[in-house]
Amino acid sequence: MVSRDEADPPDNWERQIKKGWLELAILASLRTEELYGLEILRRLEEATDLVVAEGTVYPILSRLKAEGLVETKWVEGDAGHPRKYYWLTSAGRSRATAMARYASGFLGSISQIIAPLLAKEKK
Amino acid sequence: MTQAELLQRRIDAYLAELRRCLGELPPEEVHDILQEIRGHILERTEASGELTEERLVSILKALGRPEEIAPLYQVDSVVAKARTSLSPRIVMRGIQRWSVVSGWGLVLFVLGIVGYATGGSLMLSALAKIISPDRIGAWVGGGHFSIGTVSDPGSRDVLGWWLVPLGLAVGALIVFATTRLLGWTLRFARIRRPTRAPVAA
Numbered sequence: 550m551v552s553r554d555e556a557d558p559p560d561n562w563e564r565q566i567k568k569g570w571l572e573l574a575i576l577a578s579l580r581t582e583e584l585y586g587l588e589i590l591r592r593l594e595e596a597t598d599l600v601v602a603e604g605t606v607y608p609i610l611s612r613l614k615a616e617g618l619v620e621t622k623w624v625e626g627d628a629g630h631p632r633k634y635y636w637l638t639s640a641g642r643s644r645a646t647a648m649a650r651y652a653s654g655f656l657g658s659i660s661q662i663i664a665p666l667l668a669k670e671k672k
Numbered sequence: 673m674t675q676a677e678l679l680q681r682r683i684d685a686y687l688a689e690l691r692r693c694l695g696e697l698p699p700e701e702v703h704d705i706l707q708e709i710r711g712h713i714l715e716r717t718e719a720s721g722e723l724t725e726e727r728l729v730s731i732l733k734a735l736g737r738p739e740e741i742a743p744l745y746q747v748d749s750v751v752a753k754a755r756t757s758l759s760p761r762i763v764m765r766g767i768q769r770w771s772v773v774s775g776w777g778l779v780l781f782v783l784g785i786v787g788y789a790t791g792g793s794l795m796l797s798a799l800a801k802i803i804s805p806d807r808i809g810a811w812v813g814g815g816h817f818s819i820g821t822v823s824d825p826g827s828r829d830v831l832g833w834w835l836v837p838l839g840l841a842v843g844a845l846i847v848f849a850t851t852r853l854l855g856w857t858l859r860f861a862r863i864r865r866p867t868r869a870p871v872a873a
Contacts, residue, residue, distance in 0.1 A: 585711075586708055586711075586712060587711070587712050587715050587716070590712075602734070602735065602736030602740065602741070603712070603734050603735045603736065604709070604735040604736035604740070604741035604744075605736065605741065605744060607705070607708055607709065607712075607741070607745075608741065608744035608745045609744075611705070611745055623707075628711070628714075628715065629714070630707075630710065630711045630714050630715075631707065631711065632711055633704070633707075633708050633711070
């Protein structure tokens with residue numbers, strides 16, 4: 550571990566990295582269906598450990614709505630309280646695909662750069 | 673008071689705190705946010721079987737503190753922080769972030785640079801006066817007024833040593849006023865990235 554970790558709260562850099570990926574993961578989770586916030590959250594938690602504080606997902610969803618990438622509706626279901634459902638708009642779909650493309654290219658190049666760090670650790 | 677009432681009170685307190693932290697947002701947006709977060713808490717508690725205080729505390733903890741979540745709704749937290757900061761660096765960073773998405777931000781960014789440059793150079797002139805009293809002054813001559821070094825040999829230093837306290841005070845005042853003005857205008861910044869045409873596939 551580098552010495553910088555001791556100065557920062559241990560989870561700080563981790564948070565920064567996760568923050569960037571969270572938006573893509575949220576868009577990806579809405580790829581095929583309408584989901585409400587907690588459902589999105591559950592899927593993310595099952596598949597990844599991207600969610601640091603659950604409450605951060607809702608502001609991201611609200612921003613995605615403001616950007617026109619998702620659309621929402623309140624549904625009075627059997628839950629006893631209304632649920633806010635989200636789905637991708639066509640702009641959201643294109644953005645998600647573009648982000649996924651970028652991310653996968655980015656992952657390829659960054660993994661080359663970080664490979665020596667991991668190799669060193671194995672020794 | 674029963675246990676259930678106590679826990680309900682705890683949820684209400686959390687939501688009330690969130691509402692307080694969301695202050696600046698339009699009421700209908702606040703209503704939506706509270707309804708959604710309330711739904712989250714209720715559903716999490718229902719899923720947890722018998723609700724105990726311990727369970728509720730961990731649900732709220734996983735959600736995050738209201739004062740941490742609320743700024744994320746308002747704007748990018750950089751801008752949220754810049755609104756109340758007295759540090760020119762943090763304020764300018766917020767303005768710069770705003771300028772990426774808004775023409776107003778760009779205007780204010782330039783205004784900020786002008787404000788800080790004016791205030792800063794006044795203060796510098798005041799300090800330079802101490803070091804080099806003969807060359808630095810507030811010069812009047814040939815229909816010009818300038819602060820700094822003499823440009824026209826015929827000009828007269830109108831302030832003399834008064835430049836030191838006045839330059840420092842007025843310079844500091846301009847820097848402070850610029851910071852407050854920029855911070856205040858950031859209240860109107862609702863960072864919303866423009867919905868651009870998606871990147872061509």
